Structure formats: structure tokens, C-alpha cells
Amino acid sequence: MSVNSVPPAATSTVAAGGARPPLPRRRWKRQHVVGMLFVLPAALYVLTFQFVPVIYGLVLSFTDYTPLRRGGPDFVGLENYAGLLTDPEYGNALLVTGRYVLTVLPITVAIALILALLVNRPFRGVGIFRSALYLPHIVSLTSVSLVWLWMYSQNGLVNEVLNLFGATDQLWLLDPESALNAASAMRIWKALGSNMVLLLAGLQSIPNELYEAGRVDGAGRWALFRYITLPGLRPMLVYVVVMDIIYLSQGFAEIFILTRGGPLGSTTTVNYLIYTEAFQYNDFGSASAMAFVLFALIIGFSVLSVRSLVGRQK
Amino acid sequence: MIFLYLLSFLVLVPFMWMISIAFTPEEQAFGQVALIPTDPTLGNFETAWIDANIFRAMTNSAIVALTVVLSNSVIAVMAGYAFAMLPFRGSFAVFVTIISTTAIPVSVTLIPLFLMARGIPLAGGNDIFGQGGSGLLDTLAGVMLPYLVLPMNIFLARQYFSMAPTELAEAARIDGAGEWAIFARIYLPLARPLIAVVAVFSFVGVWDDFLWPLVVTNSAEAQTVQLALARFLATGNIQYGPLMAGAVLATIPVVILFLFNQRAFVSGLADGSVKG
Amino acid sequence: MKVFTRSASARAAVGLAAASAIVLSGCAAAAEPEAAQEGFEGQTLTVWFPGTNQVEIDLVTGPLKDKFEAETGATLDVTFVDWGDLSTKLNAGFAAGTAPDVFGHGPAAVADFAINGRLEPLDDYIAGLEQDDIDDLSAALPGGTVGGVQYLMPLSMQGNLIVYDAADFEEAGLDPDAPPTTWEEVREAAEALTVRDASGTITRSGLLLPSQPIGRQQSFAALLASAGGSQLTSDDLESAFASPEGEKALEFYTSLFSGDDAVSYPLGADYINAPAAQQPLVLDTASMTMQTPNGANQIIAAAPELDLRIMDAVPFEGVDEGYTLGGSGPGLILNADSEVKDLGWAFIEYMISPEISAEYVQGIGGVPTRASAADTDYVQNSPVLQAFVANSSNFLPNPNVPGWVQVRDALDKYLEQALNGVTSAADALAAASPEIDSILESAR
Structure with missing residues (x-):
């Protein structure tokens, strides 16, 4: 296994480079090489099975291509991208996707953080709570979307409960005003557990000594949270936010089942449009161009959010 | 604490409905709002078990998912550790490139990946140039292919280790320990919450995926659990009862995996995570 | 191509030995009703069916498959793909050259495959059918044509x-x-x-x-x-x-x-x-x-x-x-790149033979393609089917255009x-x- 091949390689490098330079520099160089060797198996694998398909997609975005046609893609330059500029549906899909991410992300992260803090204590039955809150993440998106489809229906659970408070029936998924919010609510529910678990793991990575030292200095609970928990949680918070941006901006399966992009295009996300373009209209060139514009935006917003979370780099 | 009870209950409500529908006869599914089915039945489970052969599918998915968990726990975690603890010139660029591949929707990468799975040399009757046979198509190895190293796990491991204290490594280096030993003997054992998350997330990711297994497999022998459930999702004729019964069955292994792993989250604070 | 007498295969597939014996007696190429058809032994036919109707799956992968395999000596490899996933799988399959020999689809999708040269025209094969057969299928056949060429053989009729x-x-x-x-x-x-x-x-x-x-x-x-x-x-x-x-x-x-x-x-x-x-x-x-x-x-x-x-x-x-x-419903299509086209047609012909067709349509609860099926018990005993059959000339299909x-x-x-x-x-x-x-x- 590749795992076992790393240490001998690492030590031999150390031996080879170990003679001449002074200690700090030698160690620096040795760590460089070892770092690369640690990364190498993963990098090679990702390069082959993730990066190559992405590059292939990038190439396709400059072509006219359908797998149904014999012969390869026809190069069309920037035509697909130019087409997107004048496509009102794509513009609308970008707005819908942006709204979706901006609705789901802050609410999920905030609630997940509170929950993570609540279940990060050793009390009887904590495992049950963690599991209960994590359950939505386990069940396949398709199955839970179908349950929510029914909950939102005219005589479904949501209306039944609201009727108890005197509200009239609403057609949550059929009204352009409420459809995206209804889908967002489901996605918040679905994403809560995974975010909580990640933040929980982040909390666990904060050394206990820091809290002990803080208490010795007489810090209160808020001060401990503000000056130890939050900074310590920052790397995981960055991960959670970036991961949520990437996953949420590719929202598709829940939309497919709940609304099929409607009503009046109010829930047509970019990925829904991409899927339709590629697999319904067999136009892979245009679908790829859509994907790479989305890609640029995802990367842009991820970098922005990382910047704002991390503040100045150390 | 009340907040926790309330939220846990709210979170569980849709799931309770799933269970309720799983035990409700198909004719009554989604009928009246009734949490406890009036005529409970095991018929849906029987349908899921026999028609969808869900046990076989779960076994397939488990084989795939456990292999993926193992490879990610080692290869991806190791890479993430290096990005955090042993940075080299250009390592951040490599890291960002790896992560950015996840920001492309599957619709676009599906077909190139399919062509690659078919063209794996020396597999499925292929020659050394990947020609002539079917490669990894319709095999469990083909299903595993895109997940063996998940960029998100590399990212996760990097973030986790970036909070780990560096003093331990420096002390060990002064004692003459090799970098592999420092990783495997000191930092990896400290990263139990991380491994727990990587294991659970990788497992769930593979377990719930649909699109890739859909295109890469054809035969019933290579079906994964979501493909088996899709049988009840027929356009225009959704069989809610068996679908929910199957979904409940499919959830059980993951719940067990999670319950087993969630203890890793307790250890840190209770014991003091780093004993210097 | 001529090794196999086409109309014989459909008839021979019929389970009723007596009926097939009568028909087969007129066909020199298939002298022995129980023997495997010449030239198909050892061949494998890959077929994708759209939809995941349990009754249909059990019927096609059970008795229909067994009969066809016994008849031809070939192996039938059937996969059912839900409608929503069919296009995804076919795109991947055509891109990699692993698309099935025969696949099912709705009439509306045929034109896009046909214009890209992916489909084998069925006209020559259909010309080999007996005129009675063609007349019996006359309501269904036009729905499977693009630009006057037959590409799809409908298995059922649809309507609203x-x-x-x-x-x-x-x-x-x-x-x-x-x-x-x-x-x-x-x-x-x-x-x-x-x-x-x-x-x-x-x-x-x-x-x-x-x-x-x-x-x-x-x-x-x-x-x-x-x-x-x-x-x-x-x-x-x-x-x-x-x-x-x-x-x-x-x-x-x-x-x-x-x-x-x-x-x-x-x-x-x-x-x-x-x-x-x-x-x-x-x-x-x-x-x-x-x-x-x-x-x-x-x-x-x-x-x-x-x-x-x-x-x-x-x-x-x-x-x-x-x-x-309404009009022609989903049917079967022959992949132009298939290496076993004659076997593929043999399967299509088998599926539209009167008895198999009746069994299939009843299994999926659909409307039969054959005019003669109006006399079957299945149609006679069902007011719903009576109504749909009676209205069959009032069902209009969507255009078959790329x-x-x-x-x-x-x-x-x-x-x-x-x-x-x-x-x-x-x-x-x-x-x-x-x-x-x-x-x-x-x-x-």
C-alpha cells in the first residue's frame, strides 16, 4: 500500500540530504520534501480523477458538443459564454442560486454553532441528541425531499399545524413568493446536522489548557467564548462556510423533486439549468460554459468569505 | 437545554413521518395526518427487501463506502496534515487547485469520468492502453473510483491540523523522530474527532450518491442502495411506502456508524485533548 | 440477414405450441419450433427499458426473457432505467460507445437520436413482416417515424x-x-x-x-x-x-x-x-x-x-x-452501432407479436398497439380500456422533431x-x- 511506501522514502531523503547544510536549513528542506511526499498520493489521484474531468469540461465549454453526435466536439470559441450573457434565464438562475445560498448558509451555520456548543458537553444521552440532530444528513436527499413535498402540500403537515394557530392554507411550493423559501427551509434542516458535527469536531480541536488558563485568569463564559472558542473554531468555520457555499450553490436534487424549477422560474438554480441543458437538451458545450461561470463565482465568493472570516492572514 | 429538546424534536418530525409512512399500507400513504399508522404493516419492508433486493444493494454500498472511508482516512488525511504542518513551496496553490475541483457540478464531469472508468488499462478485458474491454464499468471498483480521495476531506484535515499545537512535532524532531512517525504516532491518534468526521462524511457521501452509480452500473449485481431505492421513484408512479421503508432500512447502518463514531467527539473535552 | 425468417421468430415465440406449429409449418427457415434459431446462439443482446414498473420488470425479466432466450439461444441482458434517468445514461453510453443494442424511449425523443445517425431504420425489417401484421399495427407505426423513416416500434398506445x-x-x-x-x-x-x-x-x-x-x-x-x-x-x-x-x-x-x-x-x-x-x-x-x-x-x-x-x-x-x-406510446429502438442488429430486431419483433404484446400491455395497464387486441378479454372486460380504444383516433401525438x-x-x-x-x-x-x-x- 502506498501508505507504507512513504516512510522509507522519507527517511532516505533525510539521509541523502543530511550531510552538508546546518541543522535548521536541513530540517526545513527535509520537511519540504516530506510534505510533498505526504501530498503526492492524494494529489496524483485528484489530478487524475477530479482535475482531468474538470479540464475536459473546460475544453467542452468552448465547443459545440453532444454525445449523441458522432465525431468530437466542434470548436466555437467564446460563443457559449457570449450566449450566456444574453440569456435572461441564466441571469435569473444566478440570482436564484445566490438567494438560495444567502438564505440557507447564515441560518444553518448560526443554528449549527449553537447546537454544537450545546452538545459539546458530556451529559447523559448526549449521543442520542447528536444522532437525532445528525439524522437529516444521513437520509438521502431524494427521500427526504419527497417527505417535505408532502408536508408542504395543501393538506400537509405544515398547513395542518398553521391551521391550529388560525392561519389559512398556503400553497407553499406553488406560489412564486414562497417556493424558494420553502426549499431553503428544507435545505437548512438537511444541512444542520453535518454543520453541527463539523463544528463539534472543531471545538474538540481546541486544547483544553487554553480554557484552563483562561479560567485561571478569571475569564467569564462570554470571554472564554469570544477569545478562545471563536478564534480556535475559525479554521473549521472557514471549512464549513466554504463547503456550504460549494454544495448549496450546486443545489439540484431537492429542486428537482420539490418544484422542478418553478413556479415562474423562481426556484431554477444554475445547476438545475445545467442538468437540463446537458441531459435534456444534450448540449454539453453550453452546459459546461454555465458550469464554469458558476465555478468562477463560487471561487470568488469562497475567497471573499474566507477573507472576512480570517481577517488578516497571520 | 429546552432549546435543544425543542430543536431536536423539530428536526425529527420529518423523519417520524418517514417511519410512519414506511409502516402505512401503500393505499393510505400520505392520507390523513396521522403519526401512528392506523393499520400498521410490514408489507412495505417486504417489498423493499424482495423487489428492490435492498440487502444486496446495501452490501454493495457498504463495500464501496468502507473502502472509500479507509482510503480517505489515510491518503486524504495525510495530505491535509502536510498542507497544515509541512507546507512546501507552492503547497497552497496545489491545495486550492485540489479543493476547487469540487466547485464544478457533476453534470459536467460525469461523462469524462465515465470515459475514464471505461478506459482504465488492464481492467475488465482492456489492454494496456485501456482499449478493447469495458474497464471498470459495471463493477464496484468503478463505483468507488471518484471517491477514493475526496478533496473535501483534504480540506477538512488541513483545517483541523492547522489548530493542532506544533510544539509536539518540534519536540519529537529534537528527539530524532522521523516525519512519518510524528504524523502516525503523535498527531493521528490526537485526531480522532477528525477521523470520525472523515469516516462518517465519506460513508454518507458514497451511500447517498445516485448519479455516478447510475451511469457506471447496469446489472443488478452491482447496484448500490440508492439505485435500488430509485425503483420506487418511478416517474408518475412513486411507491411511497416501499420507498420510505427502504430509506429507513438504508439509514440504519449509517446511524450505527455514527453512534459508534460520535464518542470520538466526547473524548477531547472530557479527557483534555492534548496531554503535553 | 436472411438467415433468420423474421415473421417466424415472432410466431415461434408464442408459448402455445399448437398455434406456433401451424404458423411455422409455412416457414421453411424455422423447421423445428423448439430448436434455437440459427445464428443467435452465444450472442448477447443488451436492452434498456424505460420506467421502473414492478409488474413490467417481473414480466420482462421473467417469462418474456425466458421464452425469448429459449427461442433464440441468445442471452438477453435487460436493465430497467427510470424515465428521469434514461437520458443521462444514454448520453454516457453513446459517448463511450457502450450504449445498449436496443433501448426503449418515448416518440418525442427519437428525432434527436435519429438526426445524429444513432438509430437503425426499421423500414427494411418491417417490410419483412406479413401485410396482416402491418395492417394490425397501422395505428401505432406512424408515431415512431421521423421524416417518414420508421425508427421506433411502439409497444403501447397512450391517451388522455x-x-x-x-x-x-x-x-x-x-x-x-x-x-x-x-x-x-x-x-x-x-x-x-x-x-x-x-x-x-x-x-x-x-x-x-x-x-x-x-x-x-x-x-x-x-x-x-x-x-x-x-x-x-x-x-x-x-x-x-x-x-x-x-x-x-x-x-x-x-x-x-x-x-x-x-x-x-x-x-x-x-x-x-x-x-x-x-x-x-x-x-x-x-x-x-x-x-x-x-x-x-x-x-x-x-x-x-x-x-x-x-x-x-x-x-x-x-x-x-x-x-x-396521445397516440403511440414508448417503444423500442435499434442502436445503429449494435453488432447484433438482427438479434435486436428479433427481440423487437418478439415484443410486438400478438400474444407477447397482449401480455405486455396488460401487464403495464396500457392500451394495445394492435387493432386486433380490441377483442381480447383484457380490453373487453375493462370500461376504461374500451373508452380509450374507442377514442384512439382522437389522440394526437406531439411532433417528432429534433x-x-x-x-x-x-x-x-x-x-x-x-x-x-x-x-x-x-x-x-x-x-x-x-x-x-x-x-x-x-x-x-
């Missing part, structure tokens, strides 16, 4: 008809034995049947036509044809719905859902795909709904206590014939705007027309 609740009719003072005969009368009946609560919200729709995505286009197509209009020009090159007939149809459709005298609620809900027990007719939230034969059968099975009846397709006043969407899926979705989008009151019917159709013309042009 209004199912109504006779008790609701009586309660509203209408005669269930004399149902409406024009859309105007349907509308009048619907107004009498509609029930509202104190706040004015409709609690029972007089009439429900599908208004969910895709369903909108189907409802509009039916109304348009019943008003004497058509979706595309007769040469299939341009749109033709932006016409007085189109406006009349869309205004009628829109008015069902809007205004104080609306008769349908709620707009956009997908009742067609709801479970039988949740159908508006069963829940008594509608008195008339448009249904497919399978849908109608399932509703009747779910609510045997209701007196449900089926209305013939109706025209608008001043138009001779009423139409709804880019149709995109055309359908574009039209659907503009119909939705009209239904929601965002634009007028005339404006919606006028705006849809150039967009659809350009899709049609770029797809050619």
Missing part, C-alpha cells in the same frame, strides 16, 4: 381523457349519462360542479386539467387541437400555435384557474403523479380530471365505491373533432406566464413563437 364522478353530476343537477360534448359545455358543467368555502376558495374543482411543468404543454396541445389549431406547421419547420385557435385555447385554459368564476384549483399542482389514493377524484376535491389509462385504472381500483365514468374527447363549438394528447424537448419546455414556460396572469394569452404565444422557431432551426 376526462374521468368524471357521476354522483357529483347528479348532485349538481347534471345528467351523468349525457356528459358534455364540447369544451364550452365542459366549462358550464364545471361551473355547476365547483364548490367554494365561505372565503371563496375552491374546495372542489369542477374540472382539473394538468397544470404542472410539462403538463401545461400537454393540456394546451389538447385544447389547441380541439380548437382546430396545431402546434407546428405541417412541415414541422415553424411554430403555428400563435394563431386565433391558439389564443382561444390558451384563454380557455387560463380562465379555468383565474377570475371569480374559476373552476380549477390549485394552479400548478401535480395531481397526475400523485398516488391513486391522493387523486382529486378520490379525495372529492375535483369532479372531472384529465387522466391517462393507467391513471384511470389505478383510481378506479383505489376507490371502487365511486361511480367514475370516462368522457369522449370533445371539440370546441364549431370544430368537428376533439383531440387530446429539439422537441427544448421546444416543449420553452412553450411550457410561456404558458406558465399566461396561466399566472403575468402576460396575456396572445402576448405569451407571440413571444413563444420566435423562440421556438429558433430552437427548431438550430436543432436541424
Whole structure:
């Protein structure tokens, strides 16, 4: 296994480079090489099975291509991208996707953080709570979307409960005003557990000594949270936010089942449009161009959010 | 604490409905709002078990998912550790490139990946140039292919280790320990919450995926659990009862995996995570 | 090609030994009914069927597969793929050259495959059928052609008809034995049947036509044809719905859902795909709904206590014939790259042979393709099938043109705007027309 091949390689490098330079520099160089060797198996694998398909997609975005046609893609330059500029549906899909991410992300992260803090204590039955809150993440998106489809229906659970408070029936998924919010609510529910678990793991990575030292200095609970928990949680918070941006901006399966992009295009996300373009209209060139514009935006917003979370780099 | 009870209950409500529908006869599914089915039945489970052969599918998915968990726990975690603890010139660029591949929707990468799975040399009757046979198509190895190293796990491991204290490594280096030993003997054992998350997330990711297994497999022998459930999702004729019964069955292994792993989250604070 | 006498294979597949013996006696090539067909031993035929209907899966992968394999000596490798996933799998398959030898699809998808040269024309094979057979299939065959070439062999027929609740009719003072005969009368009946609560919200729709995505286009197509209009020009090159007939149809459709005298609620809900027990007719939230034969059968099975009846397709006043969407249903297609095309045709022919076809259509609850099947017990004993068979000449298919899926979705989008009151019917159709013309042009 590749795992076992790393240490001998690492030590031999150390031996080879170990003679001449002074200690700090030698160690620096040795760590460089070892770092690369640690990364190498993963990098090679990702390069082959993730990066190559992405590059292939990038190439396709400059072509006219359908797998149904014999012969390869026809190069069309920037035509697909130019087409997107004048496509009102794509513009609308970008707005819908942006709204979706901006609705789901802050609410999920905030609630997940509170929950993570609540279940990060050793009390009887904590495992049950963690599991209960994590359950939505386990069940396949398709199955839970179908349950929510029914909950939102005219005589479904949501209306039944609201009727108890005197509200009239609403057609949550059929009204352009409420459809995206209804889908967002489901996605918040679905994403809560995974975010909580990640933040929980982040909390666990904060050394206990820091809290002990803080208490010795007489810090209160808020001060401990503000000056130890939050900074310590920052790397995981960055991960959670970036991961949520990437996953949420590719929202598709829940939309497919709940609304099929409607009503009046109010829930047509970019990925829904991409899927339709590629697999319904067999136009892979245009679908790829859509994907790479989305890609640029995802990367842009991820970098922005990382910047704002991390503040100045150390 | 009340907040926790309330939220846990709210979170569980849709799931309770799933269970309720799983035990409700198909004719009554989604009928009246009734949490406890009036005529409970095991018929849906029987349908899921026999028609969808869900046990076989779960076994397939488990084989795939456990292999993926193992490879990610080692290869991806190791890479993430290096990005955090042993940075080299250009390592951040490599890291960002790896992560950015996840920001492309599957619709676009599906077909190139399919062509690659078919063209794996020396597999499925292929020659050394990947020609002539079917490669990894319709095999469990083909299903595993895109997940063996998940960029998100590399990212996760990097973030986790970036909070780990560096003093331990420096002390060990002064004692003459090799970098592999420092990783495997000191930092990896400290990263139990991380491994727990990587294991659970990788497992769930593979377990719930649909699109890739859909295109890469054809035969019933290579079906994964979501493909088996899709049988009840027929356009225009959704069989809610068996679908929910199957979904409940499919959830059980993951719940067990999670319950087993969630203890890793307790250890840190209770014991003091780093004993210097 | 001539090793195998085609009409013989279909007949030989029939389970009844006596029947096949008679037919086979006339065919020199297949002298021994029980022997495997020459040339097919050891060959494997890959077939993808659309849909995941359990009865169909059990039937095709069980007895039908066994009989075919015994007949030909070949191995049949069948995979069922849900409709929603079929296109994804076929795209990957054609890209990698691993597409199946034979696959099932709906008529609307055929043109895009055909224009890319992926499909084997079936004309030569069909010419080998006996004339009686061709005549028997004459209703189904045209639906599988693109530009006059046969590419798809339909396995069932489809249609949509209004199912109504006779008790609701009586309660509203209408005669269930004399149902409406024009859309105007349907509308009048619907107004009498509609029930509202104190706040004015409709609690029972007089009439429900599908208004969910895709369903909108189907409802509009039916109304348009019943008003004497058509979706595309007769040469299939341009749109033709932006016409007085189109406006009349869309205004009628829109008015069902809007205004104080609306008769349908709620707009956009997908009742067609709801479970039988949740159908508006069963829940008594509608008195008339448009249904497919399978849908109608399932509703009747779910609510045997209701007196449900089926209305013939109706025209608008001043138009001779009423139409709804229907015609040839899904069928089988032969991959042009298949290395076992003759075996592929043998399978297609086997599936459309009278006995196998009857068994299959009954299994899926569909309408038979063969005219002679009207005499089978399956049709004779079912009022639903009787009605659908009787209306078979009133079912119009969507056009088989390249880019149709995109055309359908574009039209659907503009119909939705009209239904929601965002634009007028005339404006919606006028705006849809150039967009659809350009899709049609770029797809050619």
C-alpha cells in the first residue's frame, strides 16, 4: 500500500540530504520534501480523477458538443459564454442560486454553532441528541425531499399545524413568493446536522489548557467564548462556510423533486439549468460554459468569505 | 437545554413521518395526518427487501463506502496534515487547485469520468492502453473510483491540523523522530474527532450518491442502495411506502456508524485533548 | 440477414405450441419450433427499458426473457432505467460507445437520436413482416417515424381523457349519462360542479386539467387541437400555435384557474403523479380530471365505491373533432452501432407479436398497439380500456422533431406566464413563437 511506501522514502531523503547544510536549513528542506511526499498520493489521484474531468469540461465549454453526435466536439470559441450573457434565464438562475445560498448558509451555520456548543458537553444521552440532530444528513436527499413535498402540500403537515394557530392554507411550493423559501427551509434542516458535527469536531480541536488558563485568569463564559472558542473554531468555520457555499450553490436534487424549477422560474438554480441543458437538451458545450461561470463565482465568493472570516492572514 | 429538546424534536418530525409512512399500507400513504399508522404493516419492508433486493444493494454500498472511508482516512488525511504542518513551496496553490475541483457540478464531469472508468488499462478485458474491454464499468471498483480521495476531506484535515499545537512535532524532531512517525504516532491518534468526521462524511457521501452509480452500473449485481431505492421513484408512479421503508432500512447502518463514531467527539473535552 | 425468417421468430415465440406449429409449418427457415434459431446462439443482446414498473420488470425479466432466450439461444441482458434517468445514461453510453443494442424511449425523443445517425431504420425489417401484421399495427407505426423513416416500434398506445364522478353530476343537477360534448359545455358543467368555502376558495374543482411543468404543454396541445389549431406547421419547420385557435385555447385554459368564476384549483399542482389514493377524484376535491389509462385504472381500483365514468374527447363549438394528447406510446429502438442488429430486431419483433404484446400491455395497464387486441378479454372486460380504444383516433401525438424537448419546455414556460396572469394569452404565444422557431432551426 502506498501508505507504507512513504516512510522509507522519507527517511532516505533525510539521509541523502543530511550531510552538508546546518541543522535548521536541513530540517526545513527535509520537511519540504516530506510534505510533498505526504501530498503526492492524494494529489496524483485528484489530478487524475477530479482535475482531468474538470479540464475536459473546460475544453467542452468552448465547443459545440453532444454525445449523441458522432465525431468530437466542434470548436466555437467564446460563443457559449457570449450566449450566456444574453440569456435572461441564466441571469435569473444566478440570482436564484445566490438567494438560495444567502438564505440557507447564515441560518444553518448560526443554528449549527449553537447546537454544537450545546452538545459539546458530556451529559447523559448526549449521543442520542447528536444522532437525532445528525439524522437529516444521513437520509438521502431524494427521500427526504419527497417527505417535505408532502408536508408542504395543501393538506400537509405544515398547513395542518398553521391551521391550529388560525392561519389559512398556503400553497407553499406553488406560489412564486414562497417556493424558494420553502426549499431553503428544507435545505437548512438537511444541512444542520453535518454543520453541527463539523463544528463539534472543531471545538474538540481546541486544547483544553487554553480554557484552563483562561479560567485561571478569571475569564467569564462570554470571554472564554469570544477569545478562545471563536478564534480556535475559525479554521473549521472557514471549512464549513466554504463547503456550504460549494454544495448549496450546486443545489439540484431537492429542486428537482420539490418544484422542478418553478413556479415562474423562481426556484431554477444554475445547476438545475445545467442538468437540463446537458441531459435534456444534450448540449454539453453550453452546459459546461454555465458550469464554469458558476465555478468562477463560487471561487470568488469562497475567497471573499474566507477573507472576512480570517481577517488578516497571520 | 429546552432549546435543544425543542430543536431536536423539530428536526425529527420529518423523519417520524418517514417511519410512519414506511409502516402505512401503500393505499393510505400520505392520507390523513396521522403519526401512528392506523393499520400498521410490514408489507412495505417486504417489498423493499424482495423487489428492490435492498440487502444486496446495501452490501454493495457498504463495500464501496468502507473502502472509500479507509482510503480517505489515510491518503486524504495525510495530505491535509502536510498542507497544515509541512507546507512546501507552492503547497497552497496545489491545495486550492485540489479543493476547487469540487466547485464544478457533476453534470459536467460525469461523462469524462465515465470515459475514464471505461478506459482504465488492464481492467475488465482492456489492454494496456485501456482499449478493447469495458474497464471498470459495471463493477464496484468503478463505483468507488471518484471517491477514493475526496478533496473535501483534504480540506477538512488541513483545517483541523492547522489548530493542532506544533510544539509536539518540534519536540519529537529534537528527539530524532522521523516525519512519518510524528504524523502516525503523535498527531493521528490526537485526531480522532477528525477521523470520525472523515469516516462518517465519506460513508454518507458514497451511500447517498445516485448519479455516478447510475451511469457506471447496469446489472443488478452491482447496484448500490440508492439505485435500488430509485425503483420506487418511478416517474408518475412513486411507491411511497416501499420507498420510505427502504430509506429507513438504508439509514440504519449509517446511524450505527455514527453512534459508534460520535464518542470520538466526547473524548477531547472530557479527557483534555492534548496531554503535553 | 436472411438467415433468420423474421415473421417466424415472432410466431415461434408464442408459448402455445399448437398455434406456433401451424404458423411455422409455412416457414421453411424455422423447421423445428423448439430448436434455437440459427445464428443467435452465444450472442448477447443488451436492452434498456424505460420506467421502473414492478409488474413490467417481473414480466420482462421473467417469462418474456425466458421464452425469448429459449427461442433464440441468445442471452438477453435487460436493465430497467427510470424515465428521469434514461437520458443521462444514454448520453454516457453513446459517448463511450457502450450504449445498449436496443433501448426503449418515448416518440418525442427519437428525432434527436435519429438526426445524429444513432438509430437503425426499421423500414427494411418491417417490410419483412406479413401485410396482416402491418395492417394490425397501422395505428401505432406512424408515431415512431421521423421524416417518414420508421425508427421506433411502439409497444403501447397512450391517451388522455376526462374521468368524471357521476354522483357529483347528479348532485349538481347534471345528467351523468349525457356528459358534455364540447369544451364550452365542459366549462358550464364545471361551473355547476365547483364548490367554494365561505372565503371563496375552491374546495372542489369542477374540472382539473394538468397544470404542472410539462403538463401545461400537454393540456394546451389538447385544447389547441380541439380548437382546430396545431402546434407546428405541417412541415414541422415553424411554430403555428400563435394563431386565433391558439389564443382561444390558451384563454380557455387560463380562465379555468383565474377570475371569480374559476373552476380549477390549485394552479400548478401535480395531481397526475400523485398516488391513486391522493387523486382529486378520490379525495372529492375535483369532479372531472384529465387522466391517462393507467391513471384511470389505478383510481378506479383505489376507490371502487365511486361511480367514475370516462368522457369522449370533445371539440370546441364549431370544430368537428376533439383531440387530446396521445397516440403511440414508448417503444423500442435499434442502436445503429449494435453488432447484433438482427438479434435486436428479433427481440423487437418478439415484443410486438400478438400474444407477447397482449401480455405486455396488460401487464403495464396500457392500451394495445394492435387493432386486433380490441377483442381480447383484457380490453373487453375493462370500461376504461374500451373508452380509450374507442377514442384512439382522437389522440394526437406531439411532433417528432429534433429539439422537441427544448421546444416543449420553452412553450411550457410561456404558458406558465399566461396561466399566472403575468402576460396575456396572445402576448405569451407571440413571444413563444420566435423562440421556438429558433430552437427548431438550430436543432436541424
